[in-house]
Amino acid sequence: MAASNNHDDRQAARPGGPDTLPALRYVKRALALAVPAVGVVAALDLPLYLTGVSLFSQQYLALFWGLASALVFLTVPASKRQGKTDIRWYDLVLAGLSLVAGIYVAVGYPRLLPTLGLIDNTRILLGAGATLIVLEATRRLTGWPLVIIVLTFILYGRFAYLFPGPLEGSGISWPRLISQLYLGADFLFGTPLKIAAIVVFGFVVFGQFLFTTGGGDFFVRLAEGAMGRQRGGPAKAAVIASSLFGTISGSAVANVASVGVVTIPLMKKTGYPAVFAGAVEAVSGTGGCIMPPVMGAAAFIMAEFLGVPYPVVAVAAVLPAILYYLGDFMQIHLRAVRLGLEGLPLEDIPSLRRTLARGWPFLIPVAVLVYALFVLYLRPEFSALIATASLLVVAALRKETRPSLSLRKVVEALEGVTKGMLEITIVCGAAGLIVGVVGYTGLGLSLSAFLTQLSGGNLLLLAVLTAVVSSILGMGMPVSACYILLAALAAPAMVQLGVDPLLAHLFIFYFGTFSFLTPPVCLAVYAASSIAGSPMMPTAVQAMKLAVAGYLVPFIFLYKPGLALVGPAGEVAWSVFDGVIATVLLACALEGYQFRTLSPPERLALAAAGILLFVPGWETRIIGLVIALAVGLLQLRAYRARQSSVPHCREAGL
Numbered sequence: 001m002a003a004s005n006n007h008d009d010r011q012a013a014r015p016g017g018p019d020t021l022p023a024l025r026y027v028k029r030a031l032a033l034a035v036p037a038v039g040v041v042a043a044l045d046l047p048l049y050l051t052g053v054s055l056f057s058q059q060y061l062a063l064f065w066g067l068a069s070a071l072v073f074l075t076v077p078a079s080k081r082q083g084k085t086d087i088r089w090y091d092l093v094l095a096g097l098s099l100v101a102g103i104y105v106a107v108g109y110p111r112l113l114p115t116l117g118l119i120d121n122t123r124i125l126l127g128a129g130a131t132l133i134v135l136e137a138t139r140r141l142t143g144w145p146l147v148i149i150v151l152t153f154i155l156y157g158r159f160a161y162l163f164p165g166p167l168e169g170s171g172i173s174w175p176r177l178i179s180q181l182y183l184g185a186d187f188l189f190g191t192p193l194k195i196a197a198i199v200v201f202g203f204v205v206f207g208q209f210l211f212t213t214g215g216g217d218f219f220v221r222l223a224e225g226a227m228g229r230q231r232g233g234p235a236k237a238a239v240i241a242s243s244l245f246g247t248i249s250g251s252a253v254a255n256v257a258s259v260g261v262v263t264i265p266l267m268k269k270t271g272y273p274a275v276f277a278g279a280v281e282a283v284s285g286t287g288g289c290i291m292p293p294v295m296g297a298a299a300f301i302m303a304e305f306l307g308v309p310y311p312v313v314a315v316a317a318v319l320p321a322i323l324y325y326l327g328d329f330m331q332i333h334l335r336a337v338r339l340g341l342e343g344l345p346l347e348d349i350p351s352l353r354r355t356l357a358r359g360w361p362f363l364i365p366v367a368v369l370v371y372a373l374f375v376l377y378l379r380p381e382f383s384a385l386i387a388t389a390s391l392l393v394v395a396a397l398r399k400e401t402r403p404s405l406s407l408r409k410v411v412e413a414l415e416g417v418t419k420g421m422l423e424i425t426i427v428c429g430a431a432g433l434i435v436g437v438v439g440y441t442g443l444g445l446s447l448s449a450f451l452t453q454l455s456g457g458n459l460l461l462l463a464v465l466t467a468v469v470s471s472i473l474g475m476g477m478p479v480s481a482c483y484i485l486l487a488a489l490a491a492p493a494m495v496q497l498g499v500d501p502l503l504a505h506l507f508i509f510y511f512g513t514f515s516f517l518t519p520p521v522c523l524a525v526y527a528a529s530s531i532a533g534s535p536m537m538p539t540a541v542q543a544m545k546l547a548v549a550g551y552l553v554p555f556i557f558l559y560k561p562g563l564a565l566v567g568p569a570g571e572v573a574w575s576v577f578d579g580v581i582a583t584v585l586l587a588c589a590l591e592g593y594q595f596r597t598l599s600p601p602e603r604l605a606l607a608a609a610g611i612l613l614f615v616p617g618w619e620t621r622i623i624g625l626v627i628a629l630a631v632g633l634l635q636l637r638a639y640r641a642r643q644s645s646v647p648h649c650r651e652a653g654l
Contacts, residue, residue, distance in 0.1 A: 027074065038064045042198050060197065064425065065098075066106070069102070069429075105183070138427065142426075149485070193432050194304075196425050197428075199300040204417050212413040218362045222240075223240035225352035226240065232332055235280045253285070255285030260531045263281055272335070272339075275534045282529075289516075290550070291317075292315070298509055305487050316566060320510070320550070323563075323579050331546050365387045365391035369386075438489065444492055445492065448490075460555075466494065466507065552611075553614075556614045560615075578613045585606045586611075594631070595635040596635060606631055613625070
């Protein structure tokens with residue numbers, strides 16, 4: 001009995017025990033509400049308008065990062081054995097150090113700026129602490145892969161003089177390197193974190209309030225109502241719902257987890273195999289990251305790197321995203337026809353008219369967002385916050401959605417914003433260290449020269465190397481971090497060979513995104529297969545087939561810029577025509593069905609026709625169309641012959 005009492009005393013005295021948890025709950029809630037408050041102030045630059053005083057972006061970023069990092073250590077356990085409420089002493093130390101490191105820059109940056117080149121003990125100690133915080137917070141949220149990569153680049157910055165050939169550099173002393181990692185303008189508080197804490201933040205706010213007010217459910221029901229009666233309706237609804245959801249969330253795994261719990265069981269109920277159902281949702285959810293207008297955080301970072309307005313990036317990404325979903329949609333349809341699947345029972349299909357009648361006001365804030373981005377060309381974060389404001393007005397005016405604006409619901413939504421921002425904030429902070437080292441040491445130029453030399457100046461070989469590297473680096477890494485790394489290392493080599501910078505950056509962005517589908521570390525497939533109850537590897541293989549257009553189009557638009565809506569109007573029009581026909585032909589070839597089941601030679605012929613249509617030139621276009629037409633006529637004739645023979649067979653009792 002005494003032993004039991006002693007055990008209880010130790011539990012109560014330990015951080016995270018019963019006595020400290022209530023206080024920590026208040027601390028965590030305060031931090032969770034402080035993060036969006038700082039984000040709104042930063043996005044709108046309120047001090048400038050209210051007091052006429054303009055703050056440095058580093059001051060906002062340091063405070064935002066410090067609050068988010070502290071919350072990570074108080075909410076994310078250091079190991080799986082540690083419970084979420086079991087706060088250890090080192091969690092408290094790291095949380096406190098996060099706040100100190102952030103507040104030090106937030107308050108003192110104007111005084112520090114003129115002397116950034118100087119090194120003192122305070123900067124070294126806080127710099128070492130900030131670097132430790134970045135690495136440990138990244139490990140807790142994303143695992144070891146990104147941590148190892150960041151450490152590799154830090155070690156390169158220190159020991160660059162030991163590397164051979166074109167990778168050799170001068171190296172930086174530990175005190176100067178640590179000081180730069182912490183205070184350098186292009187390191188921790190540089191572009192990646194700025195995009196996360198200001199631009200992406202605005203869209204996370206919009207997405208969170210959209211789902212809080214019922215907009216997410218409206219879009220899912222809208223997709224089900226539009227496609228429910230079609231052959232394989234649930235799978236087609238999954239494509240539409242995931243694309244709509246993904247344009248707002250920008251997270252492949254979140255798309256799969258949110259939409260898949262509804263669509264995957266419906267697909268299986270309709271008759272799709274579990275492997276196919278899981279693959280459909282994995283592909284559809286991942287596609288949300290490349291579908292304008294939002295496209296996830298990486299698209300905003302891309303616009304910043306390229307120095308172009310975000311709408312320019314979004315417009316270039318429209319056709320590749322449409323072709324990606326077209327290939328997915330066509331294979332779903334052909335599989336449904338081949339298996340003889342029907343749509344959902346009428347009683348299970350939401351009325352499209354009733355859904356629109358009840359939920360059409362949710363289209364207003366989306367229209368406001370698109371208008372602000374693409375017509376008014378307002379800053380992305382400002383556009384997102386304007387759209388959020390319009391959403392709140394719409395919700396307040398409607399009796400059905402007014403309860404979602406209660407104080408409790410609003411607080412929960414703001415806490416959801418913070419939760420959604422934690423990973424992207426920490427990851428972009430880590431990515432900033434990589435970008436800073438690459439720029440400070442000149443590694444980007446050296447590696448670009450090395451890749452160009454390795455490819456022998458051949459663009460196709462360089463593109464293949466870049467795609468492989470993108471897929472490997474993207475395994476287990478968030479898309480934003482993968483893109484930032486590749487933008488610094490691989491994109492310059494493609495630009496040196498004459499590729500338009502926008503196309504080069506889109507190329508690496510796509511292959512970084514598709515790492516969510518590419519084995520062995522395919523996180524979207526993991527999420528989908530767990531919901532579907534299907535084996536992971538067959539699901540991943542099927543997902544790659546469904547996403548075939550996504551894997552091919554980035555290679556093609558390097559030679560055929562019209563696929564990214566770049567170039568003269570005539571070239572763009574032909575590229576659209578070629579891309580649509582080629583995607584449909586490849587879908588038929590992969591699924592093995594057109595008007596009837598395709599023979600192996602017919603499948604090969606259609607695949608060849610599709611690839612020829614993607615290749616630039618009138619000759620390849622004509623050859624591809626002739627092959628496709630010949631196979632299509634053979635298929636159609638055989639199909640009609642079979643259809644005409646069915647009544648005769650029935651009359652004969654066959």
